[in-house]
Amino acid sequence: MTNKNDYIDRRILKSKKALKDAIISLMQQKDFKEVTISDIVRLADLNRGTFYKHYQYKEDLLDDIIDEVITDLIASYREPYQNIATFDVSKLSSNAIKIFEHVHKYAEFYKLIVNSNVLTSFQHKICIVIKDLVMQDVTGKLTNPNINKELIASYHSYAIFGMMIELIHSGFKYSSSYMAEQLLAIIHSHNN
Amino acid sequence: MTNKNDYIDRRILKSKKALKDAIISLMQQKDFKEVTISDIVRLADLNRGTFYKHYQYKEDLLDDIIDEVITDLIASYREPYQNIATFDVSKLSSNAIKIFEHVHKYAEFYKLIVNSNVLTSFQHKICIVIKDLVMQDVTGKLTNPNINKELIASYHSYAIFGMMIELIHSGFKYSSSYMAEQLLAIIHSHNN
DNA sequence: AATTGATTGTCCATTAATGAACAACTAGAT
């Protein structure tokens, strides 16, 4: 299905990464609309033509970042389930939970969206994505038929999002494994 | 004197930096002779041909790093004197002292040489370079003619080197400005 | 002794990034 040559050249990945890092760094210093493309390529240490080869506006670059983060968020949430049949977070070991590693990985971006007022829309997007993921868990295993799936999905997804926010506000002083342990401890204290 | 086109293409600088970072990182994990070129380019995320375009052996890469560090060390030591006539460390303000920023800048490299037994020769090289720099200070200003210049140069250079070692052993928990303040405080407590 | 898997050094055609130039536009300072 996918093309035989559907890998992406490393140079492209490196250039895009440099541009992404640069715009995130600049947005921590000043407002998005004040960040110029010349600023971005200057910090990214790239020729301006390289920017235009990949993007047209700053907005495209930002969209690309958001896409990447969401893709990685979904992958990180799903990764532990790859080789097992169950679909129950509480059954996972704490070191199998990868979502907080994802938050660490994109620490600069998350710091940005939590503080910034530009990307409040993305915060909702995050919540929706997590909720969808949790929904698939819930639909997979039918525990108590009296429980509203939407409600429990919302409950868990916002709980996870809340922990993410706490992690970010703390300045990332908690390790991913600690966060995962805490998540499990909290869940088990409810369910046992 | 220098060629009109004597700048270096950014791509070369980036590739070399990636190779340098990679070999330093690998040498923190295993012995130098066990680090393969494939290891280096794998971590540096570069094609193997790129390594061979710039270097022939691993040793060349290591030599290049050492050259760069020493060049930066000298520049960092001299920078404060650029626009002033005096040549007396004790006359500088603490925030003018740049040498500890240099150590921070090459933190990974310094951690490596302090621990590793491969690069003990480089430790001597560092001392000699610093001593030469201090010597120029001492020759510039003739304070007490009874004082042996070689001796005072050795004294100060090893003192600075000692502080660098202490900074590295501490895991870089002291800021550059703090280090500089301490250096000045120590000097002044002797001279006043 | 034969085999497997990895590294090494070298090659090449293709592609991405580069520096430099350009005219057009903008914002601030004089």
Next chain:
DNA sequence: ATCTAGTTGTTCATTAATGGACAATCAATT
């Protein structure tokens, strides 16, 4: 109102890095 310095979008020839191939070498396994 003019001047200055900067950004923008685009173009182009040149250069660096790429992926992929190759035979040769080496170490550990069988």
